[in-house]
Amino acid sequence: MDEHTGDLAAVAKRKPELAPESEWEWDSQSESDSQPSPGEAFVGRDAELRRLSRAVDSASGDPVVMLVGGMGMGKSALLDRAARQAEASGVRVLRAEGSESEANLPFSALHQLLRPLLAAVDELPARQRTALQDAFGTGPATPQHASGAPDLLLVGVAVLSLLSALGDRQRVLLVLDDAQWFDRASVDALSFAARRLGAEPVTMLIAARDGDRLAGFDRHVPTLILEPLDNAAATRLLDQQPKSPTGHTRARILDQAGGNPLALVELTRAATAHDVAAGLPSVGPLPLTDHLERIFAACLDGLPAQTTRALLLLAAMDSIDSPIALPAGLPNAAPAGLSDTDDNAWLPNAEYNARLPNAEHNTWLSNTEHDAWLPAEEAGLVRRTGRTIRFRHPLVRSAVYHSASANAQREAHLTLAELLRDEADRRAWHLAAACSGPDAAVSAELARTADRARRRGGHAAAAKALQRAAELAPRRGDSARLLVEAASAAVFTGDLAWVEELTAAARARTDDPALLASAAVQAGRLAILTVRHTTVFSRLTDAAEGWAVSQPAAALGLLADAAVVRFYSGEDAQRRRIHDILGRLPEDASSTGLRTWVRAVSDPFGGREEFVAVLPQLIAEAEARPERLTTVGIMAWLLDETPQAVHAFDQAVDRWQAQGALPEGLGGAVAWAYVERGRWDEARESCARTTAVGQAAGLDHAAACAAAVDAVVLAYQGDTPAARARADEALALIDPLESRSVAVYARRALGAAAAADGAYVTAYDQLRLLFTADGAPVHYHASFPALADLAAAAVRSGRREDAAAIVERCARALGDNASPRLHALLSRARGLLADPEHAEPHFRAALADPVLAHWPFERAQSLLDLAEWLRRRRRIAEARAPLADALEIFRRLGARPWIERARAESRAAGLDVMDTAPDALAALSPQQQQIIRLAARGLTNREIGEKLFLSPRTVSSHLYRSFPKLGITARSQLRDLLDGVLASTAHQE
Structure with missing residues (x-):
C-alpha cells in the first residue's frame, strides 16, 4: 500500500458502515426489546434526558453539551435515546464512538463521524478539501504544506463548513460517545468547530468518563454529571428486572452497586441467572469495576474452546476491523474453500474476500450449524445486531481479554496483525501488543507509523507510536533517540507534562550530550x-x-x-x-x-542602535531562509522598526506560511505590528488564528496574548463591550504577576475602551496600573507605548501631576535609547500635560519626523491633539489642516470613537462635515466591517470563513444584517460602496 495513503483511506473503501455501540441499557429484556421505547423514561434520568432533548430541539439551546459519568452510569443509553428522538423529528444524526486502540490513529474518530459526508468533501473550497483529504490519508502523495502535514486549522474550518452546509438542509446532531478515547487530532478539529456552532443549526452531544475532560473543550461547556442513582431510583430499577432480586440478595446488590445502573442490572443478572451470589463479598464492597470484571470472567467458564477463542480475538481488535478479522476466530465455521493447510489459513478465500465490501454477503455470521457465537450470546457476553457481533459492554471486553493468558493474548494479536497486513498502522500496533520484550523490527514498524501520522497532522498519534517504539528498541541509544523524537511530536499537542515525561525518560536512557540537549530544547519549545x-x-x-x-x-x-x-x-x-x-x-x-x-x-533598549544597525543584514539572511522571517520580524517589532517587521511577516506568510501547528514564541508580535501599521483586519485575523490554536492545544497563555491584542483593536474600533470581554478573558487566563506583558496589554485595552466611552477616570485608573506606585514601568517594553494615552486620560480626569511624574521618570529610563516612535509618544504626552502656552513645541515634535506616518493611529491622535490646542488658542484656520488629516486617518482605520471626536472638533472649527458613507460603514461592528471588506474584494462566504475561522452561515448572517445598514441590496454593490468611501475621504474637507 502507498505509504502516503493512510489506513483510513483503505478502511473507507472496503469496510461496511458499523452501527455505533451504545453503553449497556438498563433494562435486561431480550435483544429485540432491549432498547427503551421512545416514550419510556429512564429510571432516575428523566431530568438529564429532558436537558439533552432541549439542546437538540431548541434553536436557542446550548450548541454543545458534555455528559460526564463513570462507566455504567448510562451515558451511552441517554445519547442513544436523544439521537433516536432527534431522528424521529427529522434531525440528521452523525455518530462517532471512541475506541481505546484507535486513539493512536490520527483523525480516526473524525473520519468515523464524517464518513457519511465524504462525498460532500469534494464540494469544499480547494484548501479545505486538501486539508481534510490529507488528514484522512486520501490526499495527493506530495504534501501541499511546507510542514508536510495538513493545516490543522483548515481541517477545523473544513469540518465547520461541512456541518454548516448540512445544516442548511436540516438540523444536525453530532453524537460523540466514549470521547475520552478519541484521538487528539479529531478532538482538536471537533473542539474548533464546537466553539463556532452558536449560529449554526447544529448540536453536539458528548459523553466522556469522569476525570477525562477533553482538551479544547473548555470549562465553559455546559456539563451534565451523571451521579449515582438514589436509593428510590435504584429500587425501581431492580423492580423492572425480569428476575427481581429479593431479601438479603437484594440488599447486598443495592449496597454493592452503589447506585451504578449497570452494576445494578449486571449484579442482578449474575445473582439470579448464573447463581454466583454466594461469591459476592460478605462484608464491604470491592472496587466496582474489578468486581464486575470478575463476574463477567466467571461467565466464560464452560464455554467451548472455539467460542473462547473467538471472544478473545474480538476483544483484541477494533470494532472497525471485525468484518475481516472475525472469521479468523471461527476456523470450523469459515466459508467453504478455506484450508487449514493453506499459507493464509486464517484469511477468507478469494471468493469471500471479494464479497467483503458488501455486508449482505458476510454470511458467516448466520452460519448456525457452526455458530461459535451462540454460547456467548446465551451467556450474555455478546449481542448480535444484524450482521454485527459486539460485546454487550466494554467491561465484557476487558474481562475476556484480561482473563486470557499472556500467550493467548499474544497469539490473538499476531493473528490480527497477519489479517491486517495491508493496513500498516493497525498491523504495527497489533505486533507491538504481541511483543513480550524488545523487538527491533516492530520498533521500526511503529516509527514508520509515527512518520505517517505526522504527515497527516496526527502529532499525538505520532508521539504515542514513537514512545512505544522506544520501549521496544533493544538498544538504549535508539530508545533515547526515539523518545526525543516522541517529545518533538508531543510538543505540538500542547501537553507539557507529557513532553517532560518523555524527555525525562530519554535522559534516563542515554548520556549522549547532543541527544540530551535536544530533549531539553524540545521541552523548552512548548514550555x-x-x-x-x-x-x-x-x-x-x-x-x-x-x-x-x-x-x-x-x-x-x-x-x-x-x-x-x-x-x-x-x-x-x-x-x-x-x-x-x-x-x-x-x-x-x-x-x-x-x-x-x-x-x-x-x-531591546539596552543596545538599540547596535541592533538596528544589524537588522538589514539579518532580514537579508532571513529571505534566503524564510523559516527565520518571523523571528527577525519579532526583533524588528521590539525595536519599533514596525515597517520592517510587517514586511518580514508578510513575506513569511507569502513564502513560507509561517503559521504552524503551534503559535510561535512571541507570536503576538505579528498581530501587534499589524495594529501599529493600521492593518487592523489582518491583526484580528492573526488573533483569531492564535486563539484557535491556543484553545485547541490547551495553551492558555497563547490564547491570552491573542485576546489582549484583539481587545485593543476592538476598543479602537468602538466595540467597547466586546473589547472589555476580550480583555477580561485575557486576564482570567494568566497570573498578572507571572505574565506582566499580557496584563499590561489587557489593561491598555480596558483603558482604551473606557476612553472611547468618555469614562476618563476609569481610563486613567486602568492605564495607571501599567506603572508601579513610584512611576516605573511594570513591563520593560509593553508599558511605554501607553504613556501618551495615560497623559490624555490624566488631563480629562484631573490627574495631570501624577501622570507628568510618570512620563518624566520613563523618559529618563529610556534616555537616548528611545526609538523615534517613543520620542514622538513622549512629546505628545508632554504636550498634553504642559501648560497651554508651552504645549505647541511638544505637539510639533510629536509630528516632526515623517517616519511617524508608519504608526497612523498614533499620528492621527497627535494631529487631533494639536488641532484641538490650536482651536482653543483661536488659531482656527491653522487647526483645519491637521483636523482634516486626522479625520481621514480615523475614517480609513474605522476608529469610530475618534471619528466622532474629530467630527465634533471639525464642526467647532467651522468645517462642513457631512454624514457620508464612511459613517454608515462605521455603524457596523468590527467583525461585520472585516467581512464587508473581504466580500468587497470578491471573496466567497467560505473563503471569508477560512480567514476569520467562521462558518459560511455565520458570514452570511453578518452580511444579511449589514446590507440594510449600508443601504445596499446586493453583494455586487460592495466594491462601489467601499470605493466611494475611499474617494470621499480622499477629498473631503
Whole structure:
C-alpha cells in the first residue's frame, strides 16, 4: 500500500458502515426489546434526558453539551435515546464512538463521524478539501504544506463548513460517545468547530468518563454529571428486572452497586441467572469495576474452546476491523474453500474476500450449524445486531481479554496483525501488543507509523507510536533517540507534562550530550507557551548553563526560549541571568544572529542602535531562509522598526506560511505590528488564528496574548463591550504577576475602551496600573507605548501631576535609547500635560519626523491633539489642516470613537462635515466591517470563513444584517460602496 495513503483511506473503501455501540441499557429484556421505547423514561434520568432533548430541539439551546459519568452510569443509553428522538423529528444524526486502540490513529474518530459526508468533501473550497483529504490519508502523495502535514486549522474550518452546509438542509446532531478515547487530532478539529456552532443549526452531544475532560473543550461547556442513582431510583430499577432480586440478595446488590445502573442490572443478572451470589463479598464492597470484571470472567467458564477463542480475538481488535478479522476466530465455521493447510489459513478465500465490501454477503455470521457465537450470546457476553457481533459492554471486553493468558493474548494479536497486513498502522500496533520484550523490527514498524501520522497532522498519534517504539528498541541509544523524537511530536499537542515525561525518560536512557540537549530544547519549545513563567525560566536557564561548555548551540537555543519567557514575565532579574549565561558562551559567526536576537528580546533598549544597525543584514539572511522571517520580524517589532517587521511577516506568510501547528514564541508580535501599521483586519485575523490554536492545544497563555491584542483593536474600533470581554478573558487566563506583558496589554485595552466611552477616570485608573506606585514601568517594553494615552486620560480626569511624574521618570529610563516612535509618544504626552502656552513645541515634535506616518493611529491622535490646542488658542484656520488629516486617518482605520471626536472638533472649527458613507460603514461592528471588506474584494462566504475561522452561515448572517445598514441590496454593490468611501475621504474637507 502507498505509504502516503493512510489506513483510513483503505478502511473507507472496503469496510461496511458499523452501527455505533451504545453503553449497556438498563433494562435486561431480550435483544429485540432491549432498547427503551421512545416514550419510556429512564429510571432516575428523566431530568438529564429532558436537558439533552432541549439542546437538540431548541434553536436557542446550548450548541454543545458534555455528559460526564463513570462507566455504567448510562451515558451511552441517554445519547442513544436523544439521537433516536432527534431522528424521529427529522434531525440528521452523525455518530462517532471512541475506541481505546484507535486513539493512536490520527483523525480516526473524525473520519468515523464524517464518513457519511465524504462525498460532500469534494464540494469544499480547494484548501479545505486538501486539508481534510490529507488528514484522512486520501490526499495527493506530495504534501501541499511546507510542514508536510495538513493545516490543522483548515481541517477545523473544513469540518465547520461541512456541518454548516448540512445544516442548511436540516438540523444536525453530532453524537460523540466514549470521547475520552478519541484521538487528539479529531478532538482538536471537533473542539474548533464546537466553539463556532452558536449560529449554526447544529448540536453536539458528548459523553466522556469522569476525570477525562477533553482538551479544547473548555470549562465553559455546559456539563451534565451523571451521579449515582438514589436509593428510590435504584429500587425501581431492580423492580423492572425480569428476575427481581429479593431479601438479603437484594440488599447486598443495592449496597454493592452503589447506585451504578449497570452494576445494578449486571449484579442482578449474575445473582439470579448464573447463581454466583454466594461469591459476592460478605462484608464491604470491592472496587466496582474489578468486581464486575470478575463476574463477567466467571461467565466464560464452560464455554467451548472455539467460542473462547473467538471472544478473545474480538476483544483484541477494533470494532472497525471485525468484518475481516472475525472469521479468523471461527476456523470450523469459515466459508467453504478455506484450508487449514493453506499459507493464509486464517484469511477468507478469494471468493469471500471479494464479497467483503458488501455486508449482505458476510454470511458467516448466520452460519448456525457452526455458530461459535451462540454460547456467548446465551451467556450474555455478546449481542448480535444484524450482521454485527459486539460485546454487550466494554467491561465484557476487558474481562475476556484480561482473563486470557499472556500467550493467548499474544497469539490473538499476531493473528490480527497477519489479517491486517495491508493496513500498516493497525498491523504495527497489533505486533507491538504481541511483543513480550524488545523487538527491533516492530520498533521500526511503529516509527514508520509515527512518520505517517505526522504527515497527516496526527502529532499525538505520532508521539504515542514513537514512545512505544522506544520501549521496544533493544538498544538504549535508539530508545533515547526515539523518545526525543516522541517529545518533538508531543510538543505540538500542547501537553507539557507529557513532553517532560518523555524527555525525562530519554535522559534516563542515554548520556549522549547532543541527544540530551535536544530533549531539553524540545521541552523548552512548548514550555514558553504556558503560564508557568517562573518555573519554566529556571529550567531553561539551568539547562542552558549546564550545556554552555559541551553543547553551546543547544545552550543558545535554550537562552532564546528563556528570552521569550523574560518578555512575557517582565522580570528584570531574568534579564541579568540571561546576559550572564550568554557571556559564557563562545562566539562564532554562525551564532551571531541568534545571540543578537536573545539580547534584543531580553533588553531591546539596552543596545538599540547596535541592533538596528544589524537588522538589514539579518532580514537579508532571513529571505534566503524564510523559516527565520518571523523571528527577525519579532526583533524588528521590539525595536519599533514596525515597517520592517510587517514586511518580514508578510513575506513569511507569502513564502513560507509561517503559521504552524503551534503559535510561535512571541507570536503576538505579528498581530501587534499589524495594529501599529493600521492593518487592523489582518491583526484580528492573526488573533483569531492564535486563539484557535491556543484553545485547541490547551495553551492558555497563547490564547491570552491573542485576546489582549484583539481587545485593543476592538476598543479602537468602538466595540467597547466586546473589547472589555476580550480583555477580561485575557486576564482570567494568566497570573498578572507571572505574565506582566499580557496584563499590561489587557489593561491598555480596558483603558482604551473606557476612553472611547468618555469614562476618563476609569481610563486613567486602568492605564495607571501599567506603572508601579513610584512611576516605573511594570513591563520593560509593553508599558511605554501607553504613556501618551495615560497623559490624555490624566488631563480629562484631573490627574495631570501624577501622570507628568510618570512620563518624566520613563523618559529618563529610556534616555537616548528611545526609538523615534517613543520620542514622538513622549512629546505628545508632554504636550498634553504642559501648560497651554508651552504645549505647541511638544505637539510639533510629536509630528516632526515623517517616519511617524508608519504608526497612523498614533499620528492621527497627535494631529487631533494639536488641532484641538490650536482651536482653543483661536488659531482656527491653522487647526483645519491637521483636523482634516486626522479625520481621514480615523475614517480609513474605522476608529469610530475618534471619528466622532474629530467630527465634533471639525464642526467647532467651522468645517462642513457631512454624514457620508464612511459613517454608515462605521455603524457596523468590527467583525461585520472585516467581512464587508473581504466580500468587497470578491471573496466567497467560505473563503471569508477560512480567514476569520467562521462558518459560511455565520458570514452570511453578518452580511444579511449589514446590507440594510449600508443601504445596499446586493453583494455586487460592495466594491462601489467601499470605493466611494475611499474617494470621499480622499477629498473631503
